[in-house]
Amino acid sequence: MSLDPSPAVSETVEPLPSSVRVLPWHDPVVDRRGHDPRSVYVEQFWLGILGPTATWLLRRLVAGFDRQPDGYVLDVSGTARSLGLSVTKGTASPFNKAVTRCVMFGLVQRRTESWLVRRRVPIVSQRHLGRLPDDVQSQHAQWTTTTIHIDALARAHCLAAAMLASGDDRGLLEPQLVAVGVPAPAAAEACELLRQQSPELSRASGV
Numbered sequence: 219m220s221l222d223p224s225p226a227v228s229e230t231v232e233p234l235p236s237s238v239r240v241l242p243w244h245d246p247v248v249d250r251r252g253h254d255p256r257s258v259y260v261e262q263f264w265l266g267i268l269g270p271t272a273t274w275l276l277r278r279l280v281a282g283f284d285r286q287p288d289g290y291v292l293d294v295s296g297t298a299r300s301l302g303l304s305v306t307k308g309t310a311s312p313f314n315k316a317v318t319r320c321v322m323f324g325l326v327q328r329r330t331e332s333w334l335v336r337r338r339v340p341i342v343s344q345r346h347l348g349r350l351p352d353d354v355q356s357q358h359a360q361w362t363t364t365t366i367h368i369d370a371l372a373r374a375h376c377l378a379a380a381m382l383a384s385g386d387d388r389g390l391l392e393p394q395l396v397a398v399g400v401p402a403p404a405a406a407e408a409c410e411l412l413r414q415q416s417p418e419l420s421r422a423s424g425v
Contacts, residue, residue, distance in 0.1 A: 234294050234305055234314050240279055241289040243327060243334035252338030254409070255280045256389035258402050260339050263358050267346045271312060272319040274301055277389070279326070279335045284388055292333075361403055374400045374408035382412065 253259040255276045265273050278297060282290045298305045298313035305311045317333075320326035323346075327334040341362070347355055377400065378391050386394065391412075395405035 233309055234311070234317075237294055238292050239289060239332040240282060240292045241332050241334050242283055242287070243336045245336065245338075248336060248340045249338050252336070252340045253406060254337075254389065254392065255339050257339075257392045257406060257409075258396050259361070259406055261393075262402075263342045263347075263350070263354065263361075264339055266350050266354065267342065268323055268325075269316075269319060271301075271303065272316040272323075275313070275316045276320055276325055276335070276339075279333075280337055281389060283335075283337055289332075370401055370404040371408060371411075374404045375411055378405075378408045378412050 255264075255273070260273065268276070278301065279292070282292070294313070295305055298311070301313070303311070303313040303316065305313050317326065317328070320335075321328055325336050325339065342358065347358060350358070374395050377395055377398065381391055381394060382388065392402075392405045392409050395408065396402050400408070
């Protein structure tokens with residue numbers, strides 16, 4: 219069953235601060251069953267819903283937790299420029315619109331002095347899935363019904379652990395596994411198992 223935590227939110231665009239405290243949005247259900255914003259799943263199925271600019275912004279916000287898991291101060295203007303976006307138009311700027319899309323889809327909460335950001339993205343809901351092309355909907359159905367064979371999962375887990383131990387970027391583990399022939403669902407599950415089974419290693423590397 220799809221997880222659709224996004225509330226009915228107002229589309230009122232809020233002004234941008236010069237800097238903001240970014241904190242992890244803790245949600246036990248989505249944290250357990252969701253997907254890393256840098257994952258193959260998000261690229262295949264969320265990109266066409268959230269849009270490329272908001273997706274890249276979400277990935278950048280979550281990447282900050284790799285270095286500071288408890289939260290960090292975001293330089294808004296500097297982050298916008300690093301993504302090739304403008305903030306000069308204030309509430310109408312491309313950067314602010316990207317933040318607003320993340321809010322609309324329940325991935326970011328704007329508070330007075332902070333932003334809460336999901337570290338994991340939920341499974342695409344049926345109402346959002348209906349906006350995607352038919353072939354992408356079929357791929358999603360195949361993804362969610364695929365049986366992960368234990369041999370493929372074991373291989374993926376071993377490869378992911380070796381990659382992480384050798385210093386590979388945590389956010390690249392899943393696409394790297396897919397690139398070497400691991401089925402995408404097995405790659406996603408292996409990264410999730412590694413995150414749960416190796417808490418110290420995971421915290422050190424942001425898993």
